[in-house]
Amino acid sequence: VSRFEGVPMAPPDPILGVSEAFKADTNDLKLNLGVGAYRTEELQPYVLNVVKKAEKLMLERGENKEYLPIEGLAAFNKATAELLFGADNPVIKQGLVATLQALSGTGSLRLAAAFIQRYFPEAKVIISSPTWGNHKNIFNDARVPWSEYRYYDPKTVGLDFEGMIADIEAAPEGSFVLLHGCAHNPTGIDPTPEQWEKIADVIQEKKHMPFFDVAYQGFASGSLDEDAFSVRLFVKRGMEVFVAQSYSKNLGLYAERIGAINVVCSAPEVADRVKSQLKRLARPMYSNPPIHGAKIVANVVGDPTMFGEWKQEMEQMAGRIKNVRQKLYDSLSAKDKSGKDWSFILRQIGMFSYTGLNKTQSDNMTDKWHVYMTKDGRISLAGLSLAKCDYLADAIIDSFH
Ligand SMILES: Cc1[nH+]cc(COP(=O)(O)O)c(CN[C@@H](CCC(=O)O)C(=O)O)c1O
Numbered sequence: 001v002s003r004f005e006g007v008p009m010a011p012p013d014p015i016l017g018v019s020e021a022f023k024a025d026t027n028d029l030k031l032n033l034g035v036g037a038y039r040t041e042e043l044q045p046y047v048l049n050v051v052k053k054a055e056k057l058m059l060e061r062g063e064n065k066e067y068l069p070i071e072g073l074a075a076f077n078k079a080t081a082e083l084l085f086g087a088d089n090p091v092i093k094q095g096l097v098a099t100l101q102a103l104s105g106t107g108s109l110r111l112a113a114a115f116i117q118r119y120f121p122e123a124k125v126i127i128s129s130p131t132w133g134n135h136k137n138i139f140n141d142a143r144v145p146w147s148e149y150r151y152y153d154p155k156t157v158g159l160d161f162e163g164m165i166a167d168i169e170a171a172p173e174g175s176f177v178l179l180h181g182c183a184h185n186p187t188g189i190d191p192t193p194e195q196w197e198k199i200a201d202v203i204q205e206k207k208h209m210p211f212f213d214v215a216y217q218g219f220a221s222g223s224l225d226e227d228a229f230s231v232r233l234f235v236k237r238g239m240e241v242f243v244a245q246s247y248s249k250n251l252g253l254y255a256e257r258i259g260a261i262n263v264v265c266s267a268p269e270v271a272d273r274v275k276s277q278l279k280r281l282a283r284p285m286y287s288n289p290p291i292h293g294a295k296i297v298a299n300v301v302g303d304p305t306m307f308g309e310w311k312q313e314m315e316q317m318a319g320r321i322k323n324v325r326q327k328l329y330d331s332l333s334a335k336d337k338s339g340k341d342w343s344f345i346l347r348q349i350g351m352f353s354y355t356g357l358n359k360t361q362s363d364n365m366t367d368k369w370h371v372y373m374t375k376d377g378r379i380s381l382a383g384l385s386l387a388k389c390d391y392l393a394d395a396i397i398d399s400f401h
Pocket of ligand 1: 015016034035036037103104105106107132133134180185213245246247248254259
C-alpha cells in the first residue's frame with residue numbers, strides 16, 4: 001500500500017483551473033475570461049515588441065548563466081525601485097529601500113509573508129473583501145493570520161469606503177494592511193485620490209504597516225506614474241511600507257516569474273538589516289532568482305528608446321481594454337430591456353470587471369454559453385475582443401435574468 005494514502009486530490013485552482021477547463025472545451029464559441037492575462041484583439045497571447053527587441057540584444061551580447069546573488073540582478077533591483085517610487089524619490093537617494101528581486105508578484109508576497117511571520121509573529125494581515133484568490137493561500141501557507149476588511153459594496157457596485165475605513169480602524173494596532181496599488185483584483189474598483197489620503201491617515205493613526213500589492217503598474221491607466229500614485233502618497237508621508245511588484249502584466253513576462261519585494265525603511269541601516277533577513281529567507285526557499293526576466297526589464301528600462309516603446313505598448317494594451325469595456329457597455333445597454341444600470345463597467349479600471357453574477361449564474365455562463373470566468377463573477381476583459389462583445393452581452397443578460 002502506498003505511503004501517500006493520506007494525500008487527497010487537491011481542488012482545481014479557482015483562477016488557473018478555469019484555463020484548464022477552457023482548454024478542454026471543444027466548442028469554438030468558447031471565451032476564456034478567467035485568467036488575468038492579456039490577449040490581442042485576435043485573442044492571442046502577446047509578447048511585447050520591446051521584449052523581443054531586448055531579447056535579441058541579449059542574445060547578440062551573449063550572457064553567461066552564472067548564479068545571481070540571492071537578492072537578484074542589481075541592475076534590475078535599481079530599475080524596479082526607480083520605476084515604482086520615481087528615480088528622484090528621496091527614499092531612493094537616501095538608501096531607505098530594501099529591494100529583492102523575487103519570483104514575480106506571488107513570490108514577492110510569499111517572501112514578505114515569511115518575513116512577517118518571523119519578525120511580527122503577533123501581527124496579522126487584513127485583506128480586502130474580496131481580493132485576489134491567491135492572497136489567502138499565501139498567508140495561510142506562511143502561517144500568517146489574516147482577516148478581511150470591507151471593500152466591495154454590491155448595492156452600489158462600488159467601494160464600501162466607510163466600511164473599509166471602519167475595519168482598518170478596528171484592526172489591532174500594528175496590523176499589516178494589504179492594499180492593491182491600482183486596478184483592484186477582482187473588482188476593478190480603486191479608491192479616489194482623496195480616499196487614498198484618508199486611508200493613509202487611518203493607517204498612520206493606527207500605526208499599521210501598509211503592504212501594497214502592485215501587479216498592474218502602468219497597465220491600469222497606461223501610465224506608470226499614475227498607477228504608482230497610492231504607493232508614492234504613503235511613502236511621501238514618511239511611512240515604512242512593503243510593496244510587492246510584478247512584471248507579468250505590464251511587460252507581459254508572465255512565465256518569466258519576474259517581480260520584486262521592496263521595503264521602505266526609516267533609515268539606511270534598517271534597510272540593510274531588513275534586506276539581509278529577506279535574503280536569509282530566500283536562500284532556503286529558492287536560493288536565487290532566474291536571470292532572464294530581470295535582464296529584460298533592466299535592458300528595457302535602461303535604454304531610453306526601448307523604455308519609450310514599452311510605455312507606448314502599455315498604453316496600447318490599456319487602451320484596447322478600455323475600448324472593450326466601452327463596447328461591452330454599449331452592447332449590454334442596447335440589448336438589455338430590464339433597465340439595469342451597466343455603468344459600473346465603465347467605472348472599473350484594469351483587467352477585470354466584477355459583474356455581480358453569482359456562482360449559479362457564472363455556471364450558466366460556462367455551461368450554456370462556453371464563457372469561462374471565475375466563480376466570484378469576475379471577467380477578465382483582457383481575454384475579450386470587440387468582435388465578441390455582443391455575444392458576451394447576450395450571455396450576461398441571459399445569465400442575469
Ligand atoms: C493582485 C495580484 N497580485 C499578484 C498577482 C500575481 O501575479 P504574478 O506576478 O504572475 O505572480 C496577480 C495575478 N493575478 C492574475 C493572474 C493569474 C493568477 O491568479 O496568478 C489573475 O488574478 O487572474 C494579481 O492579480
